[in-house]
Amino acid sequence: MTTTGSLHLPFGELQGYAPGGIPAYSNKHDMYFSGERSVDKNLFCGYKYQCVEFARRWLFERKSLVLPEVSWAVHIFQLKEVPDARTAQPVRCVPVRNGTKVKPVADALLIYPSEEGSPVGHVAVITEVGDDWVRIADQNHRFHKWEGNYAAQLPLSHEKGVWTILDHIEDGVLNPLGWVTFPDTPDRDPSLPLVLHESLRFKPPEKPSLRRVTFTPTSHKENWLDLTNEAEACFAKTFGLNVKRSGESTASYYQMNTELSMTCIRYGNQMHQMFLEATEFVIASDAQLKLFGIPEEYWPRIRHSWKTQPHAITGRFDFAFDEETQQFKCFEYNADSASTLLECGDIQEKWAQSVGLDDGTTQSSGIFVSSRLRMAWEMAGVKGRVHFLVDDDLEEQYTALYVLEQARAVGLDTKLCVLFDEFHFDENGVVVDTDGVAVTAVWKTWMWETAIADQREARLQRGQGWQPTPQDKVRLSDIILGPNWDLRVFEPMWKLIPSNKAILPIIYNNHPDHPAVLRASYELTDELRRTGYARKPIVGRVGRNVTITEPSGAVAAESGGNFSDREVVYQELFRLPKRDDYYAILGGWVIGDVYCGTAVREDKTIITGLLSPVSALRVYIGTPRLTLTHEDLDRAEEAAAASA
Known part of the structure; x- marks a missing residue:
């Protein structure tokens, strides 16, 4: 396989133009989902910038045809x-x-099967066919700048009369299901206007619910729950295995429609970007940093973190x-x-399975969190070992064990x-563990503010000029606020800024009209x-002192709490609606x-804690939604032959 470029482009940047002048845009990477609709001349094309969005736009502009609604790209083959x-x-x-005796043709849709970890498949456009290659144009598969009018050139083999396309990717080989042709439809005359029948025009979506x-x-x-799984076993130890809450005869859950799910995704991605932009603004300004109540001695370290540790693992919106x-x-x-x-x-998916809510008409709102x-x-x-630092608290421990499990799954120690x-x-x-391994990377549940307070206390106790010896006890601040500024910490120190509520007026000033x-x-x-x-303290947790x-x-x-001595911000009141006497916050x-999952925390009081x-x-x-693989097609063909 050859591509026409190599640079990984950011979301929304033009990758190139397919024959006919149809543009393709970068989706950033194949796990990003924007939740933003794409509408082309009143035709709903899909979500920016998924593979189906490009295929539907290409089919409309190239052939004056409309690709019907499909759950997944792979279903186009049906x-x-x-x-x-x-x-x-x-x-x-x-x-x-x-893999049949029919040679592929240009202006066809190349369909990829459901795979483990990617049930949706993929769709590309075959733009040109040679004797031993095909060229394709697509989105959300490769993310480079095209040098020509195609994204990649794939090998085409012709052995014993059988034509086969293979797609060699970085970690393997993809074997497409096949292609969909439009034999009765020539290319549209680009000099003529695009016309869309009224019945096919974009209709307002259902209201979120x-x-x-x-x-x-x-x-x-x-x-x-799987009690052989460390995280689930710890959760069961904390809460037990009863599917109903203690003292209640019924069970409950929340259900959102697809439109509200898309709203969470769309606004979650947008808000994340807005908070990052505001963080950059604050870090660049001493005057802004003063508003955040962070001791000035830590400002250089925060700036170093922002410059050298851009990657984060998690964050949760309310x-x-x-x-x-x-x-x-x-x-x-x-x-x-x-x-x-x-x-x-x-947990929410396993709970749903245990009470019969897994009939396929609903799915967990956190289905993609693990991946x-x-x-x-x-x-x-x-690189090297990641030390997961937690307090002596079961909730922190099962959370850490879950994140640790995913880190192990990709080969981390x-x-x-x-x-x-x-x-x-x-x-x-140097701080080392009982195996003698130096600490170079940390995931933590401790607040950065706790580490700063711990360092202040340590200085008072240890006195000026203290130097560590093997007999000294190691503290939190010795690990994550020690002399090694390049220690990898998750979440990195710059997260002090977006998690501080002093950022909220900046978000409002920058985006006063965002819904x-x-x-x-x-x-x-x-x-x-x-x-x-x-009225909220700029530093606080779980609804305290609000x-x-x-x-x-x-x-x-x-609410009471231990943050009453902090500076405060004032935020416009938004009244939470009651549902069965409960107030719900979407996490x-x-x-x-990537925005990738939503949870609900509820309470009978208006301040969740x-x-x-x-x-x-x-x-x-x-x-x-059903997967579609080569094996599924083989079985369908065998069944059809048997009944003929």
Whole structure:
């Protein structure tokens, strides 16, 4: 296989033009999903910049045909007809198996099968066919700048009368299912205007919806968690195996429709980028950094972290959605947190299976979390052992074990370390573990603010001029705030900025018209008094020291905590709707650079906190989505031959 370029392009950047002048755009990488719709001359083409989006746009502009809605790219191979764009009348298309006596032709769609880890398959356009090669144009498969009018040239073999296309990728060889041709349809005359029949024009999507469902499980699996899995066993030790909450006779979960799921994805990706841009702005300015309450001595280290450690693993948004007003808002970004990650990526799906919610009409909202965690670890490029630092707390431990499991899956050496007895100083003052392995990479559940406070306390206790010896006990700050500024830490120190609520007024000032952004200010303004507001400490956790005030001036809710001495910000009040007497917060996960999962935390009080339970969240998809492989096609052909 040869490509026409090598540079990995950012999302939305032009890769090149296929024959006919149809542009292809970079999707950044094949695990990124923007959730942003693409509409071309009133035709819904798909989501930017997936492979189907390009194929549908190409078919419309090149052939004046419309690719029907398909669940996955692989399902295109099952089509027998597509509508004419002008008349909406059906036009014949012909699927041809790869590895048959039929030679591929140009202006056909090349379809890839479902694979383990990628059930959706892939679609490309065959632009040109030679004696021993085919050229293809596509999106979301390779991410370079094209030098010609195609993305890649694939080998085409012709042995014993059989034509076979293979796609050699970095870690293997892909064997496409075949191609779909349009034998009755010539290329469109580009001098003529594109016409789209009224029945095929883009229609407004359904409204986003979220509901709480209460039911009585008629049966459930007794051992629904895998107790041989360290993370799940720790979760079971913490909460038990009862599928219903203690003292309740029914079970409950939340269900969102696909449109709300897409809203979470779309706004989650956008908000993540907005917080990164704001972080860059803050880090570049001493005046801005002062607003964040971080001691000045740590500013150079934060800036070094931003410059040298761009890769992150996790961050979680707090979102709220009101179905009645159709408003979707972002409260804050817990950018230095992994809490509830196991619940989102694993537990909620296994719970759903245990109570019979796995009929294929819904799917877990965290279905991609595990694979994206593995992707994030691969992209981070860590070398050597990763030490997972946690407090003596079961929730922190099962969260760490889950993230650790995904790191191990991509070949990393890992070690769980509860508190700090695992470590000591060697003769050179370097922190090493009981195996004598120096600490070079850390994943932690500890807040960076905790490490800063720990270092302040250590200095008071140890005195000026202290130097480590093997007899000294190692502390948190010795590990992640030690002399090695190039220690890889997840989350990196620059995450102090986006996780600090002092960033919220900056987000509002930069994007006041974004539908997910709430007004925020460092001072209580007349406008905030009119709307009502939440008073939040700039540094805090799990809803502590928050006061919610109504437009009347009445305090609607407030919480205690240990952050009362911090500076505060004021954020516009957004009233959480009640669902069955519960208030629900949507926890939106960004893993690596991708929004990829949503969880629900609910409470009967308006301020959710540490003890607010996590509830399962299902996405309604309707028709079950089935994989399609070479083996599936073989079985179908055998069955057809047997019944003939």
